[in-house]
Amino acid sequence: MAALIGSLLFTGTGFASESLHDQYYVYENGEYIGTVKNPEVVDHAVDEKKAKAEAAHEDLDLVVGRDLSVVKEKVFGNAASEDEESVKKTLEEALTVEAESVAVQVGGDTLFYLKDADAFDRVIRGVKLNHMTEEELSDYETAREAGEFPEPEAGQTQVTNLSVKADLQAKEVYTAPENIKTEKEALDLLLSGRQVERDYTAAEGDTPEAVAKSHGMSVQQLLELNTGMDEQADLAAGDKIKVLKEEPYVDVTVTRKHLEASPIAHKKVTKDDKTILKGEKKVAQAGKDGRKEMLSVTETVNGKTVSKKVLEDKVVEEPVDELVLNGTKAVEGVSTGKFIWPAQGGYISSQKGQRWGRQHNGIDIARPKGKAILSADAGTVTETGPLGGFGNRVVVDHGNGYTTLYAHLASISVKPGQKLARGQKLGVMGSTGNSTGVHLHFEVRKNGQLINPLTVVSQ
Numbered sequence: 262m263a264a265l266i267g268s269l270l271f272t273g274t275g276f277a278s279e280s281l282h283d284q285y286y287v288y289e290n291g292e293y294i295g296t297v298k299n300p301e302v303v304d305h306a307v308d309e310k311k312a313k314a315e316a317a318h319e320d321l322d323l324v325v326g327r328d329l330s331v332v333k334e335k336v337f338g339n340a341a342s343e344d345e346e347s348v349k350k351t352l353e354e355a356l357t358v359e360a361e362s363v364a365v366q367v368g369g370d371t372l373f374y375l376k377d378a379d380a381f382d383r384v385i386r387g388v389k390l391n392h393m394t395e396e397e398l399s400d401y402e403t404a405r406e407a408g409e410f411p412e413p414e415a416g417q418t419q420v421t422n423l424s425v426k427a428d429l430q431a432k433e434v435y436t437a438p439e440n441i442k443t444e445k446e447a448l449d450l451l452l453s454g455r456q457v458e459r460d461y462t463a464a465e466g467d468t469p470e471a472v473a474k475s476h477g478m479s480v481q482q483l484l485e486l487n488t489g490m491d492e493q494a495d496l497a498a499g500d501k502i503k504v505l506k507e508e509p510y511v512d513v514t515v516t517r518k519h520l521e522a523s524p525i526a527h528k529k530v531t532k533d534d535k536t537i538l539k540g541e542k543k544v545a546q547a548g549k550d551g552r553k554e555m556l557s558v559t560e561t562v563n564g565k566t567v568s569k570k571v572l573e574d575k576v577v578e579e580p581v582d583e584l585v586l587n588g589t590k591a592v593e594g595v596s597t598g599k600f601i602w603p604a605q606g607g608y609i610s611s612q613k614g615q616r617w618g619r620q621h622n623g624i625d626i627a628r629p630k631g632k633a634i635l636s637a638d639a640g641t642v643t644e645t646g647p648l649g650g651f652g653n654r655v656v657v658d659h660g661n662g663y664t665t666l667y668a669h670l671a672s673i674s675v676k677p678g679q680k681l682a683r684g685q686k687l688g689v690m691g692s693t694g695n696s697t698g699v700h701l702h703f704e705v706r707k708n709g710q711l712i713n714p715l716t717v718v719s720q
Contacts, residue, residue, distance in 0.1 A: 284333070509563055521555045594660070
């Protein structure tokens with residue numbers, strides 16, 4: 262009996278081995294797709310769909326059928342008959358194409374997808390560059406790496422601190438290829454900002470319309486945020502109102518040190534010099550601008566200045582005044598165009614005009630402090646010596662249409678052709694010719710015509 266049982270068991274086992282066959286059950290995301298005899302059918306379907314997807318998204322790392330599973334089983338008897346073409350068609354429709362990506366989330370909600378972490382880093386760098394130059398960022402990163410920030414030179418700006426604050430999380434996930442943003446699209450989205458609810462305290466005279474307008478909202482939006490608000494009623498001062506406010510996804514704070522160099526203008530100082538001929542100038546000392554430097558630190562948040570402080574303001578180079586010497590030395594023979602009193606003081610004893618029944622052509626100056634007679638302006642002596650009632654007289658041509666005559670001189674100290682400086686002595690007051698006493702008769706002609714001397718000279 263025992264031998265017979267053993268023989269039957271042996272025979273049964275052999276029968277089972279001869280009747281077992283491999284069969285492959287295909288599932289996508291837990292759902293049964295079908296059965297195939299050879300798993301290569303599934304592999305081929307996956308490869309084919311991946312190739313098509315990669316042709317459309319060649320810059321992405323794609324996966325196909327991440328939730329696909331093939332279960333191998335041993336079955337007795339003949340394998341289940343399956344239409345493998347039908348399975349392949351079903352797989353074509355059911356297989357999911359996904360891309361490896363980074364999901365950028367705000368408060369747990371996905372804002373956008375990027376192809377990888379490097380793309381996310383470049384987008385954040387783009388946010389920084391929206392508030393600083395490439396050179397500034399590069400210099401800042403170099404200084405931070407070295408652990409030392411150099412002081413800026415004159416005219417330069419040095420970024421000393423860069424802070425990026427954002428409620429962003431980057432997680433590696435799989436998503437459909439069409440969900441992935443370009444870096445530019447992601448950067449534009451981050452820079453565009455978002456609307457968030459904020460509390461506003463009403464001021465005296467506020468109305469719903471005014472509050473909505475000042476916050477870039479419609480009145481309808483304001484009413485939806487604030488249930489029970491009466492559109493027509495004024496708001497009470499101190500009321501708390503919900504409003505929408507545009508806020509950036511990312512806050513970029515930049516601290517800059519700037520050394521501003523500015524010139525200190527030098528002054529021009531003029532000084533009379535008796536050793537230099539009148540009308541001439543001489544620069545005795547060249548002027549030079551000074552320089553001052555102001556070191557300041559400025560903090561900006563999202564490009565807007567929030568603080569500025571002057572750390573140091575000092576003069577590093579004093580200005581040097583320009584010194585110009587103005588000549589006052591009279592030039593012989595060259596008219597200055599301005600007349601001086603031709604005597605050493607005195608008073609006018611007789612005016613120009615009718616006198617004793619005839620015309621008096623000049624003025625008489627008497628009782629001076631000194632007897633020297635002076636040339637009223639620089640010029641050239643044209644006539645000297647006695648002439649009728651003038652007695653000893655001197656005539657000076659000033660070369661600018663003016664001539665002057667000095668009469669009744671006791672003595673003459675110049676001669677015709679001699680060049681005279683303004684104020685130079687030409688004789689001594691006397692009483693020669695038709696004279697009632699010691700005095701100077703002084704005449705002035707302009708372009709040959711007698712004029713009143715008092716129109717060009719005064720005591």
